Amino acid sequence: MTTGIAQKRSTTPAAVRDDSLTRGLGWASAALGASQLVRPGAFARGLGVADAPRHRLVIAIVGAREMVAAAGLLGRPHPAWLWARVGGDAMDLTLLGRALKNHDGRGLRRTVLATAATVGITLTDLYAAITRTRKGKPMELRSSTTVAGRPDEVYGFWSRLDQLPMFMAHLEDVRVTGERRSHWRAAAPFSRDVEWDAETTDDVPGQRIAWRSLDGADIPNSGQVRFVPAPGGRGTEVHVTLTYDLPGGAAGKAVAKYFGEEPSQHLDDDLRRFKQVFETGEVIRSDGAPRGKRARAEFPQHPARPLSHEERKEVLT
């Protein structure tokens, strides 16, 4: 019998995955740690301190610490390892400060230089740790529309998750994988798909549905849809809130850029198409915007003139 953990996905936060600064610091730790462990005496001389057994021991301990940090940063990157380096830097600066204070004068220049270099490294580590830890601001999008139908009908349409990609521009497909579980796939910038598993967190037929992505999502996200009877028998108001936990740094910027200057516009368009599909049966195509739900990506548009045979094949497949 096996337990179900073998398939568990890595939970490397996006901010440090494939991040060159994190990797660079990892290799720096490895190089420094190796030389400290292998030749602690030579290292002590390089620092301008006496090659005493006590110094060698301290240097070897510091070297071991660097090797652990290197293994962490390169093997299982996480901002915590960057903070570990910052802690190590503080320790090194304390040691160097003590060495400077008790210095006998021989090799003082080298010790001063080493201290200056360590200050530089500390600043780099601090920068990396802060920027890789900082949570991007969660991006919250809201939009609403009114649809001609009773709340239970409109709810029923939305709760068939596999239909969402019909009108939501970014979604490739949604599969129901369990009682409250689903697997989502979305097109992301640079044609790399983003996938995640989601669980339904709230589900009151005719009133609301809410979900959130499970651990390991590339972009943690959650959403809620409320269905409210519109006044005057005008059908159902659909109120949608989506929240994306954007990573900081470059990845976050790319995602934000993908959503455009006005990310809520995309959600508005998605809801407009939801209404179209609910009320007319499909997403309306025009000669200028023949790609249906991908219409927004088409700028400049195709001229308002019938598509050629080849163009038609291309946009309809």
Next chain:
Amino acid sequence: MKANCWVSPNKVEVNEVPDPTILNSRDAIVQITSTAICGSDLHLLDGYVPTMQKGDVMGHEFMGEVVEVGPGVDHDKLRVGDRVVVPFPIGCGACYACQNQLWSCCENTNPNAGMAEKMFGHPVAGIYGYSHLTGGFAGGQAEYARVVLADVNPLKIESDLTDEQVLFLSDILPTGYMGADMCEITDGDVVAVWGAGPVGQFAMDSARVLGAANVIAVDGVPYRLEMAASQGYQTINYSDTDVRSALLELTGGRGPDKCIDAVGLEATHGAAHVDLYDRAKQAVRSETDRPHALRQAITSCRSGGIVSVIGVYGGLIDKFPAGSWMNRALTLKTGQCHVQRYMRPLLERIERGELDPTRVITHRLPLAEAPHGYDIFKNKQDRCEKVVLTP
């Protein structure tokens, strides 16, 4: 097929383009038998409507025979072989707007609704051959057209009325009629209509049909005023007459009870310096529309009256006489025509002989001569009032 395409401001060209095909399941393909050039096309020609693209097929007034229907078309409503007039705004029949007969404000048929929303605050329906702001749908100055949601929009013609008798149900007859309908005409009303183009002419006919005691036409083109006069309407030529005093005189000092603007954003002005002011603002885009007729309609209307605007405006206007409008309890009513609302009752009026839409047709040209048609229609040459094209 051949189609009349927009090339650049002031240039249209008849070109070979692909035949239309079914893109949505409720589409139909119509082989066009008659199509027309509209005053709205002139706004596109002149470059006043943004989001036109080179190669866009023009034309939103067309009719013909259904030659293909998509798999989703309700066969009780439409079949191959049916003869249909196609309304210019595309409705869905299901949304709140359509359900309430506000077809040109349909909430579902404009794939570029986001664009229109930026421009207008809320989106508007898709329209054939009328820029990408209204969806980017190819128009009907062509041999064939794709008709969207074909089981709710086109009007089937089952009698033996000629194309020329029913073609204008696609736009200008309902538009003129809506202009008069919005006036809520009651006994004794005097109705003044700015613009004696085809739309204005039909607004005048409709005002009379709806019971106006008197109809006054205001324009600056003598032969168009003559056409109005031939129907028994009073006329004022704004290029040689002071419109305000003439209107006061014709209404015993009261001013017209109801005023219809059938001119729109390219109005010209009798006084050159006023015209120049708005043209200059238009050129630097600090004003997109020239509202001479609208301003005059507002200040001329009697207190408590209705100003009905069917002339098209696209963006922003300057020097809107808000004080006159507000202090004198005027009502302003507007809209792109909700054609589907009026098509059937107007078809019946045509059948009963109460309205004769053919009276405005002055030119019948083959589709290949569309650019020439635009030219004479725009420049008021050869006494041109309305051009019908045959593919």
